[in-house]
Amino acid sequence: MKTDFKFSNLLGTVYRQGNLVYTSDGTCLISPVGNRVTVFDLVNNTSHxxxxxxxxxxxxxxxxxxGQLLLTVDEQGHAILSHFTxxxxxxxxSLKARVSALLFSPCxxxxxxxxxxxxxxWKTPSTPGSSDSPEGNEGGLEFAPFVRYRQYVGHHDEVQNIEWSSDSRFFLSASKDLTARIWSLDPEVGFTPTVLAGHRTAVYAAWFSEDQETIYTVSKDGALFQWQYLPPAGADPDNISADDERWRINERYYFYQSQDHAHLTTAAFHAATNLLVTGFSNGLFMIHELPSFSEIHKLSISASQISTVSISPDGLWLAFGASTLGQLLVWEWQSESYILKQQGxxxxxxxxxxxxxxxxxITTSDDGKVKVWDAASGFCIVTFTEHTSGVTACEFAKRGNVLFTASLDGSVRAFDLIRYRCFRTFTATKRLSFSSIAVDPSGEVVAAGSLDDFDIHLWSVQTGQLLDQLAGHEGPVSSLAFAPNGTSLVSGSWDRTVRIWSVFARTQTSEPLQLQADVLSLAVRPDSKQITVSxxxxxxxxxSVSEGTQESGMDGRRDVSGGRKISDRRTAANVAGTKSFNTLTYSADGSVVLAAGLSKYICLYAVETGVLLQKYTVSVNLSLEGTQEFLNSRMLTEGGPQGLLDEQGEASDLEDRIDKSLPGSKRGDAAQRKTAPEVRVAGVAFSPTGRAFCAASTEGLLIYSLDAGVQFDPFDLDIDVTAESTLDALAQHEYLKALVMSFRLDSPKLTTHIxxxxxxxxxRLVVRDVPEVYLERLIGHVAKEADTSPRMELNLLWTECLLKVHGRVLKERQRDFAEVVRLLQRAVGRMQGEIMKLADSNAHAVEFLLAQSRTGSHGGGESRLMSGVEERKEDGEDGQWIGLD
Structure with missing residues (x-):
């Protein structure tokens, strides 16, 4: 089995903090998620x-x-410049200080x-290989790419916003010192830096109008000032000198202030359409048109404050981010509809x-929610909120679209993922907090274990009745699993035993397996012959399940040992509490085991040899506890580690000084907790194809997959294989040669064109003669085309030829082609669903037209359904519908 899994996507987290940015065409939205950045494609409904x-x-x-360069800066001022496409x-x-605003000039x-x-x-570094590279560089990498152009000093408090003029000659800055300032990039004749003072609270932002004759400033208390270059009020227009003219407040506007003393938290202005969008601390946002300040919309979209807002380049879509609840919304204000609505x-x-x-x-959380994520698009498609407490375990039935979850509220629930509803609730005779769950392969019996009681509860899925309580453990049940063949139930407990139950036999017997420590997790191999216990x-x-004997073992304490916390007095290798695996899973073929625990590492072991094959790092984010490897003495003070000192009372704003969180709480609001969250992996799972696995971590839902793209193969390349020669082969009707050459070049656009x-x-001839080494790539490309392009008949013809010609190979080598065949199957299923919907719609439309024609003929008058539609009659039969012209 291949083990070179790479990080591919992050789900479960859509927004944390910072600003949102649209791409230049307005089709994608860029959102910061922890220490990473996610791109949401709003047109194709995908994310990466x-x-x-x-x-x-x-x-x-x-x-x-x-749209080529993306600049991201973290909380410590470290910047990463990346090629976005x-x-x-x-x-x-490193900018060596905390960054509060960042913006490229329009040029x-x-x-x-x-x-x-x-x-x-700063000067923008050149893009490698582009025409805007400086002279002498020829599009290569620069030795010193970041060059500071000029520094501006004058504000007395933190600068919150920067806005450039359209010609890139001037820019505005808004600060907490109650002022906004006008700066020039280069010294201008007759221009001096100007201070715009008059607000009573911190100025959040300042913008130029489209003609740059007007400046708008907005403050935290909801005051909007309109500035223009005017002479003094009441001056004689015939005796005005140039020295008398200056930027003055022309108009003052104030936003509606509710009873709960909500204040402005974010604002954005679109100069082309004069659209002003403001967000407030109570979750309300307002849209105004300037300069008349006429209110267009006012809507509450969040239960907490709106952290940031961004307007698309065409001014039609508004993007909102709420860091407290992790919400991301894209709203089209003209149609008043959501383009994107996601929450982690x-x-x-x-x-x-x-x-x-x-x-x-499917992911479960302490917030009581069960979320279903689309692995391909990365979006949450449904959220179940029936549980009233934390959901601790979940498992799918092997047959049907039924999901079972266990919760601390004392219930086990069954969800139908076709109708998206909870259709069964299982409860015990007394109130218990269930922590583990297992489902029979037939989907008829569900079992759950609790940390409050030592019995295992069994229910019937059909009736919802409690079938039995399996007694035998002398400690809380920590893990449950049914054997895939359905013959037995395996349970692990804190009493240092694993029991194998014959629940479907006439006499329910259990065989205990004695271990040396408390059992945390267990997993059964897909062939039901082996179990692994942590x-x-x-x-x-x-x-061995059949023999009840131990086959092998390994010590994973050194492998799973993670980083140190900020308060640890020992090195990372000697920290206690992180040296065990809390979750286990087998791969689809049973050859490897994936294990993780309360550390930043995920370990992949070979079952036969017990060798550590791969070690994956979940996160390098120092904002989380347990990710540092070494002690940083610069962060130590006389009062202890600097990260544990409460600096909240030194904040300049009153609401920032008020502490609303519980002391020492590690769960709850991620934006208000006093103690940094700890890195941990609560669950891991292999995909059915074995080409990917996912991990539930503190950062979110991490997906690691094998490289699904075409690998660069230098052994198949020679000097004659170029894009030009490939197009020449296509022009000479050498279709197979051109297709194979495009695969060798690893050019998706070229492959699509051919x-x-x-x-x-x-x-059919091309499919028949394609080399078997390129068969997987061809099937994957056909599946991608069938899923994205509108050429339905062409894609179906390719699919038919592939299955007819290479069906035997696909069946014999199911493991090698499982992923691409599944992608092809999903694309065909989607096309089938679209065709069925279209056919049903057409059938209803024809029935409606027939009913309308009959109604019109009985009424005695001529009825025309639409212009250009005529009724034709044949054979002298009145009322018979023949067709539409």
Missing amino acids: TLPLAHRTNVAQIALHPR RRIVLYHF GKFFAVALGRKIEV HFDNLNALTYSPSGDRI TLDGQLTFW YRSIPVSDI
Whole structure:
């Protein structure tokens, strides 16, 4: 089995903090998620996470006007410049201070960054291989890419916002010192930096109008000032000198202030449409049209304050982010409809599982919610909120679309994932907090274990009745699993035993397996012949189900041992409490075991040899506890570690000084907890195809997959294989040669062009003669085309030829082609659903037209359904519908 899994996507977290940025075409939205950045494609309804990772949470992001360069800065001022389209990290740089605002100039040659009270303008590094590279560089990498152009000092408090003029000659800055200032990029004749003072609270933002004759400033108390270059009020217009004219307040507007003393938290202005969008601390947002200040919309979209707002380049879509609840919304204000509405889990993840088809991932959390994620698009498609307390475990039935969950509220629930509803609730004779669950392969029996009681409860799925309580354990039941063949139930307990129950036999017997420490987790191999058990002492043991004997074991304490916490007085290797595995899972073929626990590592072991094959790092985010490897003496003070000192009372704003969180709480509101969250992995699961696995971590739902793209194969390349020679082969009707050459070049666009250019009559010949080494790539490309392009008949012809010609190979090598065949099956299913919907719609439309025609003929008058539609009659039969012209 391949073990070179790479990080591919991050689900379960859609927004944490910072600003939101649209791409230049307005089709994608860029959102910071912890120490990573996720891109949401609003047109194709997909999302992907960029491979870059900061050492702390991302605070500000900015996109180059041309859409090539993405600049991200974390909370410590470390910047990463990456190529946005190629997803490649170009440079690392440190700005050496916390960044509060970041923006590229419209010309793209500079970017301005606010570092506390000062503003710095830097030259934009050149893009490798582009035409905008400086002379002498020829599009290559620069030795010193970040060059500071100029520094501006004058504000007395933190700068909150920066806005450039359209010609990139001037920019505005808004600060907490109650003022906004006008700066020039280069010294201008007759221009001096101007201070715009008059607000009573901190100025949040300042903007230029489209003609740059007007400046708008908005403050925290909801005051909007309109500034224009005017002479003094009451001056004689005939005796006005140039020295008398200056920027003056022309109009003052004030937003509606509710009874709960809500204040302005974010604002954005679209100069082309004069659209002003403001967000408030009570979750309310307002849309106004300037300069008349006429209110267009007022709507409450969140239960907490709106952290940021962004307007698309065309001014039609508004993006809102709420960091307290982790919400991300894209709203079209003209039609008053949601383009995107996503929210991650409010609390820590507890468990996850794949659906049997592999296209859905289910996550559970302490917030009592069960979310269903689409593995392909990365979006949450449904959220179940029936549980009233934390959901601790979940498992899919092997047959049907039924999901079972166990919760601390004392119930086990069954959800129908076709109708998206809870259809069965299972409860015990007394109130228990269930912590583990197992489902019979037939889907008829569900079992649950609790940490409050030592019995295992069994229910009938059909009737919902409690069938039995299995007694035998002398400690809380920590883990449950049914054997895939359905013959037995395996349970692990804190009494240091694992029991194998014959629940379907006439006499329910259990065979105990004695271990040396408390059992934390167990898993049964897909062939039902072996189980693996994780214990509190960090040991992994493998047991034979039929013999009841131990086959092998390994010590995983050194492998799983993670980083140190900020308060630890020992090194990471000697920290207690992180040296055991809390979750286990087998791969689809049973050859490897994936294990994780309360650390930042996920370990992949070979079952036969017991060798550690791979070790994956969940996160390098220093904002989480348990990710640092070494002690940083610079962070130690006389009062203890600097991260544990309460600096909240030194904040300048009153609401920032008020502490609303519980002391020492590690769960709850991620934006208000006093103690940093700890890195941990609560669950891991392999996909049914074995090509990917997911992990429920503190950062969110991490997906690791094998490289699904075409690998670069230099052994198949020679000097004659180029894009030009490939197109020449296509022009000479050498279709197979052109297709194979495009696969060798690993060019998706070129492959798509050749795929669509092959005549229909030659498709079967090309499919028949394609080398078997390129068969997986061809099937994957056909599946991608069938899922995205509108050429339905062409895609179905390719699919038919592939299955007819290579069906035997696909059946014999199911393991190698499982992923691409599943993608092809899903694409065909989607097309089938669309065709059925269209057919049903047409049938209803024809029935309606027939009914209307009969109604019109009985009424005695001529009835026309629409212009250009005529009724034709044949054979002299009145009322017979023949067709529509």
